[in-house]
Amino acid sequence: MSAAKAMADERNVAAEERSMGKAGTSVIEGVISSLKGLNEIEAEIVSLVRNTVSNTLKATGEVATESVVVIRDVMKGAITATEEVGTGLILSTKSVAKGLVMGVSDVGGDIVTVSSQTVKGAVKGAAEIGADVALVARRAVDGVIEATKEVGGNVEDVAKVAVGGAIEAAGTIGNTAVKAVKDMLVGVVEGVKEIVGAALPRPRQSAAAPEKKGPPAKRVAPAPRARGKKGA
16 A cells, blocks of 8 residues: 555656646755654654653652743743744744643643643743744644643643633733734634534433423323213
8 A cells, every 4th residue: 555655646746747847846845845844843842842841840759839830941941942043932832832731741740730831831921022922822722732632631621721821821911912812712612622522422312312202192092082972
């Protein structure tokens, strides 16, 4: 199957090269290599943050109390790094948020609380450096939800607190930020509910079926009344 697929891909690329020429082909190759590079970078950031968080919390032995400090420090470190490199915080936020949740999960921490704290820290950090608060909020929420799915946590609960945390943090910035964050995050919780609902069994249909079957009133026939009239 893999060999056949590889041959098919080669034929498709060859066809695209013939139709678009060298300029189009160069763009395709450049975009593909860039996207592969971004995926690798994101995976490295997730791994770095996850290992750093879990190792730090293991060393302290105080997951509940130290996690707040660790989340704050990691988020500040990520913001400082993006400022020094000159890369937007938006690109790294999802990976940092995902790594934070997974790192805390590795040591048995409360990922719901961590998710809320992570999103709040990302939003406040974005405001401090003048980044797009709404986009950073969405990336952070996406990151904590993705991490929760991978570690087997309660996605619906995490989505709710993450969205709530983003809006709460935006409230400390101003009404404009709140509106922008709400507009960016609209549908996130509803989307998660649909996913969760689709994965669960539906017992309500089977329970409702017997109630709709013949009511007892239909079984009472008018026959006795008819017989009484005949006898009279």
